[in-house]
Amino acid sequence: MxxxxxxxxxxxxxxxxxxxxxxxxxxxxxxxxxxxxxxxxxxxxxxxxxxxxxxxxxxxxxxxxLAAVFPEPLEPKExxxxxxxxxxxxxxxxxxxxxxxxxxxxxxxxxxxxxxxxxxxxxxxxxxxxxxxxxxxxxxxxxxxxxxxxxxxxxxxxxxxxxxxxxxxxxxxxxxxxxxxxxxxxxxxxxxxxxxxxxxxxxxNADLKFDAPVNEIVENGQDSDIFDQEATTCVECQACTRVCPTCHCFYLYDTKKDDYFSKMKMWDSCMRIAYAEVAGGANPRKILGDRLRHRFMHKFSYFLERYGVDMCVGCGRCVDAEAGDVDIRAVLKKLNEEFEREGKNKAKVGK
Amino acid sequence: MNQNLYQPINGEIIDIIDESPTIKSFVVVPEEEFRFATGQFVELTMPGEGEAPFTPSSSPAITDKMEISIMKAGRITALLHECEKGQKVGIRGPYGNGYPVDDFAGKEVYIIGGGVGLAPIRSLFLSLVERIKDFKSVVCRYGAKTPADFIYKNTLFDSWQKIEGVNIKLTVDQADGQWKDNVGVVTTICAKDDVDVKNAVVVICGPPIMMKFATMKMLEFGFKDSQIYLSMEKNMSCGIGKCGHCMLGKYYVCKDGPVFTYDQIKKYPNIWD
Structure with missing residues (x-):
């Protein structure tokens, strides 16, 4: 061109x-x-x-x-x-x-x-x-x-x-x-x-190196307590997900005006405690460490498996924005260290 | 404009049936044609208040209306329980995969339900009995907290039990003076020889804790993970695999489920919570 x-x-x-x-x-x-x-x-x-x-x-x-208006649907603005x-x-x-x-x-x-x-x-x-x-x-x-x-x-x-x-x-x-x-x-x-x-x-970023594809490193560490430890410095401000250009969670809520109802679509965050909670009270990710774990697994494993690409572009906005102290690079680094250690252990067992 | 998947179609509640102290069935008539497969779910909107996911309990063969059994559990369900006949509602969907009924042909279908979990199962049950000869048998084990908590009492205790090829056993966690049958959680009425494990599928739907223990029991009986079908209850919101609320590992329960075989999901954390 x-x-x-x-x-x-x-x-x-x-x-x-x-x-x-x-x-x-x-x-x-x-x-x-x-x-x-x-x-x-x-x-x-x-x-x-x-x-x-x-x-x-x-x-x-x-x-x-605005996602929908009813009972009479509204032609959305061009x-x-x-x-x-x-x-x-x-x-x-x-x-x-x-x-x-x-x-x-x-x-x-x-x-x-x-x-x-x-x-x-x-x-x-x-x-x-x-x-x-x-x-x-x-x-x-x-x-x-x-x-x-x-x-x-x-x-x-x-x-x-x-x-x-x-x-x-x-x-x-x-x-x-x-x-x-x-x-x-x-x-x-x-x-x-x-x-x-x-x-x-x-x-x-000289010190941020991966010994395997990043999805393998995160998947290897999915049960690791690294997420629980890192989460102790999270203040649940949700800024990481708001400012992330790839995070796309949202929720739908309803409002009413005099003669019509509308459905609104608004950003949400998987780091929010009630995010996955159901009406009966069950919540698969009521623990903060589990929410952080899910966020990493979604970004580096689940999304890749479904769509063939990571859901992190390395822009670092989350690092700048968050009020706590969870640094996505530091977490990946620790996961890589664990991967390296376990890899060596696995190799030993193999022998 | 592309079709707007967030737009509900209008509907009206034309009848409300009290099923138990905490569960009511709502007969909803959509203004437009609306078809679903058994096990799929819909998002039902209380206008101006919000929406929640429910699996219809009626047969998909009935297309002019559907029944939805709803337990009072949260804000939207409480509002639904307060409303009266004539209430306007919104309906989005149907969403998800539903039960693979055709794959069940020639097999024994072993259904284990608890509480309001009988709602999706009723739809499946009705779909199965419409073509009962296609299946070797339909064996149903269902538990409720107390005798008063059984839903679909008229049919459950009577006509369903008389269908040839159907075998139903019931239990309660807590009996009253009238109850002469089994007392105990639903797994106490499940026996290894209820069905031929080699030629059967298991369908489980109920509260998370019940689903967990029923699944463990079925594994004990020798069922393979891939023979166990689970209706997962998650916080489905958008219904189209985008908003993220219902994620279960890599799956969007709304789009890839809500029916999963145990082998699909067992590796993910906290599936029963």
Missing amino acids: RIVFLSDLKPLLSAIAAQMDLYIPKNAGTHYVYDRYDPSADVPVEVNHIRVCTPSKEFLFPLRE IEPFAVFGLKDCDLRSIEILDKVFAEKEFEDPFYVKRREKMFIISSDCSDPADSCFCNVLNGRPFAQSGFDLNVSKVKGGFVVEAGSLKGEELLKTNSELFSKAGDDVLAERQAQRAETQKQLEQN
């Missing part, structure tokens, strides 16, 4: 914003948040160096939404096309994961599917990974691998813009006056930067 050079980001974003709502990262000091792009505002547009703090799922699977700038490889991979759940044939979530069709994705390269970023150990990269319409990489004097879909290709074509040819020098610079950032990630 087409790769071009762009000297100024604003005319491109304004051209997109002329067609649809566009959300861009806003620097909030310690982190980024999404904000609606206003072409008339005189604020500099920047390429966020890491993922935005809030999870990308919000654009497709909002915190709360979703207008919208664009998001600044999504990272971890975000794109998380959308791929959510697609598997919400766009599953015969069980489609119509609200998700509609938004997904209307979403235009402009991803960008990471330039300075956060301490909590660990995508590299879970097949992630600090630059988009697939799943984008356009990708933006900052280089000296401008940006390299790459189309990743027909929609993106089309947009480059209709705005061709904004672009010039991407020379070998800027492409080489992009490649060098990507390698540099990848190296930085690898250095940051």
Whole structure:
């Protein structure tokens, strides 16, 4: 697909914003948040160096939404096309994961599917990974691998813009006056930067290594008391699941207005104590350690078995967000140590 | 718009039957055609209040209405117990897999039930007796807390017992003055020679603790894990394998169940809780 050079980001974003709502990262000091792009505002547009703090799922699977109205069904509002700038490889991979759940044939979530069709994705390269970023150990990269319409990489004097879909290709074509040819020098610079950032990630996570595929490590430790020990530092704030771009638990609740009833869909968290409780009082995961165990098993084993992919992209948002002290990397590290120990023991028994 | 799986169809409760001090059966008429397979469940909405999963207790052959037996156990069931004939409800579903009745053909079907667990079993039982000749026999063991807690009393004590090919035994945890039959948990009326273990399937539905001990008993009798069918009660919410509440190991009980064979789920933690 087409790769071009762009000297100024604003005319491109304004051209997109002329067609649809566009959300861009806003620097909030310690982190980024999404904000609606206003072409008339005189604020500099920047390429966020890491993922935005809030999870990308919000654009497709909002915190709360209307799922049904009855007795008379309401034709849902038409979703207008919208664009998001600044999504990272971890975000794109998380959308791929959510697609598997919400766009599953015969069980489609119509609200998700509609938004997904209307979403235009402009991803960008990471330039300075956060301490909590660990995508590299879970097949992630600090630059988009697939799943984008356009990708933006900052280089000296401008940006390299790459189309990743027909929609993106089309947009480059209709705005061709904004672009010039991407020379070998800027492409080489992009490649060098990507390698540099990848190296930085690898250095940051040098001590996080797995001796086997991560699902095997987690499955091996599923009965381990590591989860119970780690859970003692959890304060059940549920932030890990809220901020996670792949966590997609929700609950349905009903409300009433004067002449109609509605069913609402709202994010939920498997770390909540009553999450799996039934009316009779039975609860398979009333113990916090069991809930943490289930969360890991879901992410690294059950989801993989069902959909062929892990449900963790290594974005590290949960590490940044939680109020307690459960660090997903530390838990995986301990599970790996146990795997290594037990593997050696097993080998001894084998002899 | 793609079909909205969260949209309930409208229905009305046209009759309410008091079954026991804690269980009522509701006869629900959906406004649109609604078919289910025995063992599948529906999400029943109390408008404006919430919804809860129930397995209909009527035969799937009856398509203009369905019966749902409900024990007062939580908020929604308490509201349902307070409502009267004419109450409007919402219905979503049917969800899940149901009982593989065709696979039971030529075999003895050994049904073990407890409490309100007889509700899904009634639907299965009615489906079986409609084609009773396809099965070697239907053997039913059912326990209730006290004689007053039996549900479907009219048929359970009478017409069902007279069906050729059907064998029913009942027990209570606690007898009253009238009760002359067995006293004890349901496993006390299960015997190894109730059925030919080699050519039978077991269907168990009831409170978690009863299902656990009934399963252990069946394993003692020599049944294989794959011969034991369990109706799992979990917190099914969306019904379409997304919201996560009903997860049992890798399974979504709502989509992959609610009927599982024991070998499918035995490796997962806390299946009986």
